[in-house]
Amino acid sequence: MIVELGAAGAAVSVAAILFSAVISNNIVLAQYQGICPFLGVSKKMSGAAGMGFAVIFVLAISSVFCWLVYNYVLLPLKIDFLYTMAFILVIASLVQVLEIVLKRFSPTLYSALGIYLPLITTNCAILGAANSAVVYQSFDFLYTFAFSLATGVGFLLAIVLLAGVRMKTDGADIPKCFKGFPITLITAAIMAMAFAGFSGILAG
Numbered sequence: 001m002i003v004e005l006g007a008a009g010a011a012v013s014v015a016a017i018l019f020s021a022v023i024s025n026n027i028v029l030a031q032y033q034g035i036c037p038f039l040g041v042s043k044k045m046s047g048a049a050g051m052g053f054a055v056i057f058v059l060a061i062s063s064v065f066c067w068l069v070y071n072y073v074l075l076p077l078k079i080d081f082l083y084t085m086a087f088i089l090v091i092a093s094l095v096q097v098l099e100i101v102l103k104r105f106s107p108t109l110y111s112a113l114g115i116y117l118p119l120i121t122t123n124c125a126i127l128g129a130a131n132s133a134v135v136y137q138s139f140d141f142l143y144t145f146a147f148s149l150a151t152g153v154g155f156l157l158a159i160v161l162l163a164g165v166r167m168k169t170d171g172a173d174i175p176k177c178f179k180g181f182p183i184t185l186i187t188a189a190i191m192a193m194a195f196a197g198f199s200g201i202l203a204g
Helices: 002-024 035-040 045-074 080-105 107-116 118-122 124-136 141-169 181-196
Strands: none
Touching (some): 035 107, 045 107, 045 118, 080 107, 124 141, 141 181
């Protein structure tokens, strides 16, 4: 019975983590990380989706590697204060691999992402999620992977939603002073307020 309760409690805990990372504590709309690619690559749905899936891949894999490096290298050697530098090296390496793969197998997506693909290296959403899961919340291996994957899905959801709205507003009859970037910022702000409505669900 204890084992069953423990498993049920773990399932509820994982569900809460996933819901929080995707919706109520969205990396972009609640924590305001990854704003640069969020605004820069959301003009077209194809580019937004490509960036979203690239972030999911890099974030999930890099967080796992960061967890391994932190727990099996930095902590045993008592140099855990170097975690930021170590995490950046891990993320940069994975982005290089992703860039090579996309350039070889998907030139169209590679061209669509443009400068924002190498900028994933400095995307604060990637580093922020790794820091949060590995260092600040001290998740175990599976929780780290689940949290990072859900965080990436949250980024994908946000950027695809913004891209969909931007495609509508580009052809809409709106005042000239709001066309372009101003209406994009207003749209992002309204989305953030909408997602903030979910923030009290887990607390309740």
